[in-house]
Amino acid sequence: MTSRYWVVSLPVENSASSVWNRLQEQISKHSFDTPLYRFNIPSLRVGTLDSLLALSDDLVKSNNFIEGVSHKTRRQIEEFERLSGVESNALTVDGVPVDSYLTRFVWDEAKYPTMSPLKEIVDSIHSQVVKIEDDLKVRVAEYNNVRSQLNAINRKQSGSLAVRDLSDLVKTEDIIISEHLITLPAIVPKYSQKDWLASYETLTNYVVPRSSKKLYEDNEYALYTVTLFKRVADNFRTNARVFKRVADNFRTNAREKGFQIRDFEYSPEAQESRKQELERLVRDQENLRSSLLQWCYTSYGEVFSSWMHFCAIRVFAESILRYGLPPSFLACVLSPTTKSEKKVRSILEGFCDNSNSTHWKSEDEMGGIFGLGGDADTYPYPSFTINLV
Structure with missing residues (x-):
């Protein structure tokens, strides 16, 4: 194409x-x-030259806007096709490839009656494209919201041990939670594991000897568990407040040696709930992406059709301003x-x-008199470029 x-x-x-x-x-x-x-x-209805002059500036601005929405929709389609891993489809307008629609353009009289004032048709086209752009923003925002939630969960599951969710790494048998004991997860730098094994028992008086167990290792860190006494013998009985102080001391002493004690509460129910939430978000993302892609296919065709009708009005108006009345020009x-x-x-x-072109050439050298913008002021005939990509 x-x-x-x-x-x-x-x-x-x-x-x-x-x-x-x-x-x-x-x-x-x-x-x-x-x-x-x-x-x-x-x-089309010419109206007056004054009305065409008043419309000319709006034509350039609106054309840039409609072209921008067309390209934005196309880029969204290309992104979704890439993310979905589907082969790029040839974009169409009413079942016709976009380049063929342009080169074989036929005005839609039912949608845009030619007896309507040009300003009315222009406003109608502009408002239709504004609505499509607004719908696109809402739909993309909804999709991005789900995608962001999913990315946040994935980052927690795929990031380093210092930040990732530990629930999928810690199993029931790795945790001891009783009246007397509690297990904490420790994040140890990969190259400090020997230091951890040599020192963790002395970080507080309430560490269960030889209780540390390695569960997982990534490129930066290793995940260990360590078990602390919640209570000791009756004459050393501690309450929850005392234990918290013991745990905080252990956490502080560990941090001073470069070890991180993560807050963690093992809950099979919460883990299952997170798993279901992840599965729901994956489904929602796929459903939203699929429906949004189909909507973009349809909307791109509508925007492109609106754009080509707008180009036809622009050629018509600029030709009248360039060559005068009655309308007598060939558009190609x-x-x-x-x-x-x-x-x-x-x-x-x-x-x-x-004589017309000679007049316009001299006016062009002075910067043009009608402010048609685009390529129009550069040549002795109306001309502008359509980029389909």
């Missing part, structure tokens, strides 16, 4: 067919590798290669060798 097209309008003095035939002949003779198509624009679509651009521009300028 060609990704870049020019939409241009040439003046017609007698017959549009005659200009078309001459243009075909010139392109075929001097730039045969440049595809050339007619861009069929219906007879070309797709020259980079090396052919200069030659094609020269051919197109050859069709503007009249």
Whole structure:
């Protein structure tokens, strides 16, 4: 698919067919590798030149907005296709490939009656695209919210031992929780494991000897458990407050040696709940991504169709402002290669060798008088570029 097209309008003095035939002949003779198509624009309501002048600035701004929404939707489609691992589908408009829709454009009279004022049609197209963009923002935000929750869980499960969730690494048999004993998880730097094994029993008086057990190791840390006495003999009985002080002392002494004692409460119920939540988020993400991708396919077609109708209005308005009334111009679509651009521009300028083009060339040198923007002020004929990607 060609990704870049020019939409241009040439003046017609007698017959549009005659200009078309001459243009075909010139392109075929001097730039045969440049595809050339007619861009069929219906007879739209002109209104007054003052109304066209007032509309001209809005046309450029709205065109940039609609083009931006088109590209944004396309990029979203490409991202979802990549994340889903699906093969990229050729984007279509009403079942027609987008490049074919452009090169064989037909005005939708049912959707945009040509007898409506141009301003009314422009506002209608703009509002439709605004609604699609708003819907896209809401849908993407909903998807990103689920994705963020899932990423947060995955980071907890795949990060280093210093931050990750330990519930999937600690099993029932690794934990002792009783009236007299409690097991704590210790995160030990990978290259300090010997220091841990040599010193953990002396970090407080209430460590169960030889109770430390290695459960897991990653690239940076090792996960050990260590068991502390919650109570000692009756004459050394401690209450919960005393034990907390013992645990805090152990935690502080461990930290001074570079070991981290993680807060951890083993709960099979909570672990099962987290597992179910993860599975739900995975399902929700896949369902949202699939439905959003289908919505983007449809919405891209709607935005692109709106864009092409908008381009038709822009060509019509700029041609009237350029060549005057009554409307007498030929609109075309070309797709020259980079090396052919200069030659094609020269051919197109050859069709503007009249008083109108001379007037516009002199005005262009002064910066243009109608403020059409885009490429229009650069050439003696209306011209702007459509980038499909």
